Amino acid sequence: MAFLALRSLSKVFGDFAAVRDVDLGVEKGEFVSLLGPSGCGKTTTLQMIAGLAEPTAGTILLDGRDITNEKPNKRGLGIVFQSYALFPHMSVAENVAFGLEMRGVNRAEREARVKAMLQLVRLSEMAERYPRQLSGGQRQRVAIARALVIAPPVLLLDEPLSNLDAKLREEMQFELSRIQRSTGTTTIMVTHDQSEALSISDRVVVMEAGRMTQIDAPFHLYENPANAFISSFVGKMNRLEGQMRGGAAVIAGITLPCAPAGLSEGTAATFTIRPEKIALCAAGQGLIDGTITSRFFLGNTWLMQVETLAGSLAVSLPNQGEEPPRPGSPVALDWPASALRVEEGG
């Protein structure tokens, strides 16, 4: 049985269901992300686990124990809020020591544990500073230290990185993952950033309008999105309308090789292909000819838009030190048959 289990959990505000009948099991030591667009109920789910919001229905089990009605101050879970919620009138060390103090840990042990925790988040030099004297990334680490020092069975993070700039954010993703692995704390992180969810989690839970629609390991999720929403929310996706004929896709009258699908002859279907799975080659040498309409340089990749008879396709090319053809150039596109797939669920 899962270490933390949500059973048919729901939360209704008035006549609006923010979280609907959610089931989730998180294993001990696992890092799970809740991924979804704004307003889909991620924070509400996290707050119910923390005890800060009362579920309308359902149960929450921690290590087999029903904690659904337990007060938040008795649950002992660690939480990092989006705004960090540091105590502004306490120094970094006092912030981190707060949870230990509440548990009646004696002074000597408190100081030792705070010191060790600040070392873990690399803030030993900042112990005497106040939150207002810290940068965003440092505050975030204080918030993590404060939550982790009480050795919580579960760490809950609500968009911990969303206030940081891109560079710092990447660093902190790495840092977060390092801290999580070194403490082995079961972690649930809320995010609306798909790359963040994919990069640091063991499993990703996709939420849409209060429901959990897919729960999968990052690679499997990316390769096998369960529905149209997930396929375009997680990564980029080209989508083409067509039919299945003789085991191949027929799109705007053009026959293209595709992955086998259990569809009967002539069924209308939506075909999908990831931009990075398409290769660019000389006109006449690929599966379909087209013209480049735009190209964007993203540093490590080039993102091109190619107009073909089957429709406009986004193509992502790794930057290998050579400039690809300019807009207006005729090109052809190629891909392995397994890359073009019939979209699931829809």
Next chain:
Amino acid sequence: MLKNGPVSLLFHSLVVGFVLAPLVVICLVAFTPENTLSMPKFLTPWNGFSLRWFRAIFEHPDFTASFWNSLLLATLSASIAVALSVPAALAIDRMEFPGRASLNALFLSPLIIPHLVLGVAFLRLFALIGATGSFPWLVASHVIIITPYVLRLVLAALSGFDRSIEAAALTLGAGPGTVFRRVTAPMILPGITGGWLLAFINSFDELTMSIFVTSPQTVTLPVRMYMYATESIDPMMAAVSALMIALTAIAMLVLDRAFGLDKILVGQK
């Protein structure tokens, strides 16, 4: 930082000058050796200044008694107003209950009723319940007129409050009482101290209503000064005023040294 241009500098100096001028004048007049409210003679510094009017204050024991009375009254009523306002502000800011807006309006209503009207009303009320001249009822009347100031400031301190900070304390194992004591109260302390000071000053200063509700045993300093001034205009009034200005300045200075005035009044940002 924005630099002040010459025009705005002049404007600000004029405003500050306008505010300070009467205080400077009254302090100078307090040192006059004459019997009238005249400036001491600057040209003869050593015999132009005199402390006789300061000495005169202490020859009027009723003034010192009124001073202590006012001090006690203002301290008590400001403290009671704070004790009432903090829970009221918390309820008004955070709870949804019927009559929330009316409660807010009720607490603020003394601000819009003229003190003269309140004075007459209290006079009648105290006569009816047989409380004329009672010190506790004087305190109660002051609490009523100064509570709006405290409530306003505490509400303002609560309005920008990030509730997730309290949630964080709660999840770290603090019970609701501890959360208030260790987190909420320290964070709204600038509002509370600012409100207390404002209430104290308003109570200490209050004349219009107090004229009606004080009795010979509970005369406050402003009422005493008013009664004295209606009978005789002599520089002793200036000396009393100068002493009060000095006391206030010293109190502010001590507060600033001890806590930092900008910290308790503006909050640490």
